[in-house]
Amino acid sequence: MEAEYLYHYFLRLADTSLTMSQRLAEWCGHGPYLEEDVALTNISLDIMGHANLFYQLAVEISETDVSVDDLAFLRDVDGFRNPLLTELPRGDFAYTMVKQYFVDSYSLLLYRALSESCYQPLADVAKKALTEVQYHHERSHEWLKRLCMSTEEAQQKMQKALDELWFYTSELFESDEGMIYLQKQGIAADMESIREQWHSMVESHLIQCQLILPESGWVATGGLQGEHSEHLGYMLAEMQFLQRAYPGCDW
């Protein structure tokens, strides 16, 4: 039972990183200027690296001979356990940056907690990822400040992105039965604690940026159960095309 819980938990972590990475990679060649184009795709590759490490943990605990590539490229929509937030289309630069800032803040707190996990292989991966995420978070926070404090148009775009994305954030902190079990064993992170830290940090940053927090309302859910938005299917169609058209293709 514990092995199955671990497997699903590692997929949750890996799928979240893989979908984030893929959306960022879509900026390749479309960045607002050269330097930013390079930076966004660098970060995409960092996060792809985290996905790879989390998938390796899943492969190690799995009782089948599934590979990392199988997990990334041969599962369909209902097998993915990422929150809906990370599969949303990249949108404009404001939308990408608000989403990035939300997820960087989440990853920062989550990996910091997981660095203390009593499951040593997970703690090792979290520590490695944390070093990179600290930079990602610093960077998206700097962008947040600049975009909110430049022109009126930029401020409006940031507020619009916040209004659209805010209701997808609560799903980041969901737990299922397996995650709660793992948390009690000292393996998984306490998501209620991460939620509190996230809101405390993010809300103070948003207020400093003179953004208005949306009123409470509908919230997205479903990712942990494999229930996704229509966007994930299109993303997988593009991302998985090569492995499906040329099975076992390597380079």
Place this chain on the structure above:
Amino acid sequence: MSSKLYEVFIRSKAGLNHRHVGSLHASDEKMALMNARDVYTRRQEGVSIWVVEAKYITASNPAQEHQWFDPAEDKVYRHPTFYPLNKEVENM
């Protein structure tokens, strides 16, 4: 957002000097540092970065190249080549 030109200097490892590696555009100093990190240190090129806005560099005039630099051409005695070095001294 207005974009400014910055010159980038990288220290490749502790003990060496920062060396000019190129330039980039950024909105301000902090973003210039971050862009430099992402554009110029992706392959472990450095351990420290300086950026300076290009307009703050005072450059010699290329038109005066001959007046300024040619006079050193025939002053070989300025090179420390007129005395023997001890064998023990290597990297001079």
